Amino acid sequence: MKTLTNNSQMAYNLxxxxxIVxxxxxxKxxxxxxxxxxxxxxxxxPIAIYFERQWRFNxxxxxxxxxxxxxxxxxGLFTFIGFQIKDVIGKSELYSxxxxxxxLEILQYTENNFGIDKKQLLSDKSLKIENLIKNNFSKISDFITESGGFISDIFLVPIYIFFFLLYRKFFVTFIHRAFPKKDNAYLNIILKKIYQTQQNYLSGLSVVMLIVALLNSFGLLLLGIENAIFYGFLGAFLLLIPYIGILVGSLLPAFIALITKDSVWYSVGVIVVFAFVQVIEGNFITPKITGAKISINAFVCILALVIFAMLWGVAGMVLALPVTATAKIIFDQIPSMKPYGFLMGEPDKDYLRSTAYNRLANWKKIRAQKMNRISH
Known part of the structure; x- marks a missing residue:
């Protein structure tokens, strides 16, 4: 009977x-x-509270x-991006x-070193640069279609923000009434943890992005890369996508350096600059500014990125960490969901040690206990 109950519970959870998925x-x-x-x-x-308390706004x-x-x-951000894109488009013929x-240099190198006829490669229409855009026109159309949805969100999101701030106490009261069996203090603890986690993460991330943008731009300016400030801030903005954002952000300036500079080492230098800034950001900047505010292990972060990217695309990758962090806080407060919250969290050092090390540590502990007994 107990096995049947467990199977029924597993089927219900599945x-x-x-x-939900x-x-x-x-x-979406x-x-x-x-x-x-x-x-x-x-x-x-906090800014809304500042206006209400300091400036006496209603x-x-x-x-x-x-x-x-x-x-x-x-x-201002979109205007800056628009001018930069206009500048890049203005140089498109030169880039082409x-x-x-x-x-042609790559084809010549291929012919000299691998014996592949350059004329044969040039005769292949699929390898011509002007056909690359034609072959990927459907992808460009999809991007434009998604941009239409993005433009509509630009008008919806400010409206949502206004009402969330205006009705904030009203929504909190709704949560209390939606869970009448739960103690109000218990629900307030959960809401406070969610707010503090998201607030610290978002404010800290904003500061980190600004610092990384300045470092990226400074490195690109030293290398003499065109539109260095734009690419520096673009790479920092892509920090919204953990782990892979900085990699994607380095590819575009590296490509620009490859076609505008007389040496491939400039492209290598761009990647080195972004990699160096990423190391500094991950080991020094982010821990000092944001700290361990979102205590989710790296494996769960990667799983969340993959799952939310499959659900919502790029927007899902941006939302993956905040949503997963909120889910962990809720799981930690629900007794039946605590194992899942534990699985999502950072493991202790004991879980990362090898079996042999653990056995040695246990042996030393037992031996110390025996020596204490003998001495007493």
């Missing part, structure tokens, strides 16, 4: 998991902008002021000529 995938256009609005609301909440005025500030920040020259 059904719930499949249902289906809902998250199906409602609704859930993703809502989650981004929640994160921005948490990040900007709730509506403070919420509007926060939305106005966000609009100004993102308008240098890329064709580089292509």
């Amino acid at each position: 059904f719930c998991f499949i249902a 289906f809902i998250l995938y199906s409602l 256009p609704f859930i993703v902008p809502l989650l981004f609005a929640i994160l921005f609301s948490i990040m900007m909440y 709730r509506i005025a403070s919420s509007l002021m926060v939305v106005f500030l966000l609009v100004i920040i993102f308008t 000529e240098k890329l064709n020259t580089l292509n």
Whole structure:
């Protein structure tokens, strides 16, 4: 009977998991902008409180002021990106000529070292640079289609942020009423942990991104890379995608260096700069600024990135860590879900030691206990 109950519970959990994944995938256009609005609301909440306490703004005025500030920040950001992209597009013919020259040099090297006829490669239409864009036109169309959804989110997210800040106490009361069997203090502890974790993570990440952007830009300026500040800030912005963001951010300036400089070592230098900054960021900058605020182990982080990328694409990769961190906090507070919270957390040093080391440590501990008994 107990086995049947356990099997029924496992089947129920599996059904719930499949249902949740289906809902998250199906409602992506609704859930993703809502989650981004929640994160921005948490990040900007201290500013709203500052307006209310220091400047005596009412709730509506403070919420509007926060939305106005966000609009100004993102308008300036998109304007900067637009001018940089316009500059890159203006040099597209020059880049194309240098890329064709580089292509011919590679084909000549291939013919000299591997005996492959250069004319045969040039006759292959699929290898011509002008056909690369044609062959990938469907991907470009998909990107434009997704951009349409992104543009609609630009108008929805500020509205969501305004109402989240305006109705914040109303939503908290709703949570208390939605779980009447739970003690209010217990629910407040969970909400406070979620808020503090997200607040520290988001504010710390903003500072880290600014520092990394300055370091990237300085390194690219030393190498003489065109649009160094733009690529430096782009690489820092991609820190929103853990682990792989900095790698993706280094590829574009490395490619630009390859086709604009007279030596391949400039491209190598770009990758070295980004790798060096990544090492400094991971080992010194982030631990000092954000600390271990999101205590999720690296394996779970990678799994979360893969799963959320499959569900929501690039937006899912950005949201993966905040959502996973929130899930861990909730799991840690629910007795039946604590094993999953434990699995998502950082393991202690004892779990990372080898079996032989553990046996030696246990042997020393037992031997010390025996010696204490003999001495007494």
